[in-house]
Amino acid sequence: MIALLYHDVVSAARAATSGFGGADADHYKLDPLVFAAHARHAVGRDRDVRFTFDDGGASALEPTADILESVGHRGHFFIPTDYIARPGFLDRAQLRSLADRGHEIGTHSASHPVPIHTLPDAEIEREWVTSRQVLEDLLGRPVTSGSVPGGFNAPVVEAAARRAGLTVLFTSEPAPRPVERGGLTVVGRFSVTRATSEATIAEVIRGGSAPWRKQAALWEAKALAKRLGGRHWLALRRLVFRWRAAE
Ligand SMILES: [Zn+2]
Incomplete structure (x- = not known):
């Protein structure tokens, strides 16, 4: 499996309409034409390429899901559940629609605490448990995957995810091969920013x-x-x- 980490797919002029605000967040927002070019590199590859998206910004459905579907792919979207239906974020109907169209939904914690790994164990666990419950109630299906907010993974974060019933945890660590740790599959991802070239993405998708x-x-x-x-x-x-x- 090759996992790519994206955030919002939105033009620079409309950056404030999807996901978290600010210059740091904007650095991770990609223009739809740029993302469409990335997605096309996955066409016809038998390699298991996962396009993953953190933060649950409003752009997930349109254009992100539309672009992925146009090349026969589905995405994996990680949702910080306290942000559902806030301005710039997916609402409940949009999340159901994404799932109905075959995209995977996972948790990205409840409150998106950054850093998460310095919180007390019980609070980290509550972040995973409550967000998972919100998504399962909303979608009417099991939710067993998560991604770590802000990329602050640590053994305590993994242990809490395990206790909360997650089986797959995506991190921001650039580790190309997933590892098993005590029943949890930990998947590193290749982070994509505005500065990442299309040639780099093509190389990653080729297995470079x-x-x-x-x-x-x-x-x-x-x-x-x-x-x-x-x-x-x-x-x-x-x-x-x-x-x-x-x-
Ligand atoms: Zn995030």
Whole structure:
């Protein structure tokens, strides 16, 4: 399985109409034409390519689901349930429609706490349990997959997901192969931003490993910089911009 991590599919001019607001969030919002080009690379591939979408922004149904269906694919949408029907987010009828059209729905926690891994265990578990329940009541079917808000995965987050009955947990870690941990399948994803080139996506969908290695190096550098503190973080930001420019 190759899992790609997307957020909203919306033009830059309409970015505020789908998902979370702000420049950081906007960096993850893709123009519909760009996303359509990505989706076309999956046509005719027998490889199991998963297009996954975090945050439950209003663009999930139109145009995202329409684009995926036009190339014979279905998406996997992860919903922070406290945001259902808020401005810019899917409402209950839209979520049912997505599921009815064959798309997968999973939880993205209830309140989208960032970071989630520093909350008390019981609160992390409540995030998974309540969001899962909301989605199951809404869709009338089991919901056993989730994705970690903000990418802050940790053993405590996985343990709580397991206790809440999830069987598959998608992370933001650029790990190309899913791993089994105590009955939970943990799936890394390739993060897609506005800076990601179509050639990079094509290579990932073809099964290439170079883009994963590059994203993993960046991921580890970020984790290290966060541990070391602010001074190094600034140095790293310059590095990140060089990486992005080269992408
Ligand atoms: Zn999120």
